[in-house]
Amino acid sequence: MNALRKTLICLLLLSASGLASAADAWRLDPVHTRVLFKVDHAGFSQALGLFPDVQGELRFDPADWTTARLEVRIPLARLQIGDDGWRDKLLTRPFFDAADFPEARFVSSRVEPVDANHARVFGQLSLRGVEHEVMLDVRLNQLARHPLTFRRTAGFSATAELDRRDFGMDSWPNVIGQRVTLEIQAEATLTRNDQERNDADPEHR
Template identity: 30%
Template sequence: MKKATIIAALLISSAATFAQTWTVDKAHSRLGFNVTHLSVAELGGTFNSIDAKITSSKPDFTDAVVELTADINSINTDNEQRDNHLKGADFFDAEKFPTLTFKSTSFKKVSDKKYKVSGNLTLKGVTKPVTLDVVLGGTTTNPMSKKPVVGFKITGTIKRSDFGVAAGMPAAMLSDEVKLNAGTEFVKE
C-alpha cells in the first residue's frame, strides 16, 4: 500500500511538472457578443478589458483548464449612450457586479481541431454551466518574442434571462439568446 501511495504521488507530481501556462495576448484577442434588436437587426459589442489563462500538460490541450475574466465597465458597442445603459442596473449592473468570469470544467476534443469547452459562467452574480465550441487555429512561434503562441476561435450561445440580464426586456425588443464569439491568442509562459 505504501509503495502504491509513493507511485501515485510521483505520477501526480510529474504531471504538475509538465503543466504549461498560456496567458492571453490582449493585443491579439477579442471577446465579443451579438444580440438581435427588434427581431430584425443583429448588433454586437466587445469587452475591451479581458484577462485569461490556459493551463495544460498535454500538447493537444485535452486536459486544459481555462480561466477568463472580463471587466463589465469595458463594454463597447460603439455607442456611448448604449454602453452606459448596458453598464447600468437594467442590464449588467456593473457597479454591483464589475466582472464576468468563466472557469472550465472540461476541454474535450471532438475532432481534429474542434473541441467543446464546458464550465461555469458567472454574470451579474449568477453562475450557470455553459458549453462552448472551440476551434484550434494552430500553434506557432512568434517571430518577435520567440515564444510559442496558440490561437483559438470560441463560439456559443447563452440566454440573458438565465443570468438576470435585462429581465424586464421582452424578447421581441432584445433577443434572449446572446451569441458569444471570441478570437484569442495565448502566449506560453
C-alpha cells in the same frame, strides 16, 4: 512490506506529479483576446458589442485536451458598442449591472475533445452574481513561436450561445433578443517558467 508500500506510494506520487505538469501554463494576451456578442435588435439587425482587455490563465497540453483548464475575467466597463449613451444604458442594473458586478468570469469544469484541433469546453459563467453553465465550441488555430516575440503562442477561436434571462437580464424583450451569440478570439503565451522549460527541450525549438 512497509518499504514496498512506501516505494509504490512514491512512484504513484511521481506519476501524478508528471501528469499534472504535462499541461503547460499559458496566459491570455489581453491585446489579442476579444469577446464579441451578437443579439437581435427588434428584428432589424444583430446588435454587436465587444469586450477588450480580457484577462485569463490557461492550462493546456495539445496532446491531451482533457487536462485543459481555463479561467477568464472580462471587465464589463470596457464594453464597446459604438454609442456612449447605449453603452451606459447596458452597464446599468437591468442589464450588466457593472457597478455592482464589474467583472464577468468563466471557469472551465471539463473539456471534451472532438479532434486534434477542436473541443467543447464546459464551465460556469458568472455574470451579475449569477452562475450558469455555458459550453464553448473551441478551435485551436495555431500553436507555434510568434514571428515577432519568438514566444510560444497558441491561438484559439470559440463560439457559444446563451440566454440572457438565465442571468436575470429580462428587460426590453420586444427590443432585445433573448438569445445571445458569443464569438471569441484569443491568443495565449506560455508563462515564463514553462517558456524556459520548452526552450530547453529540443522538440519545441
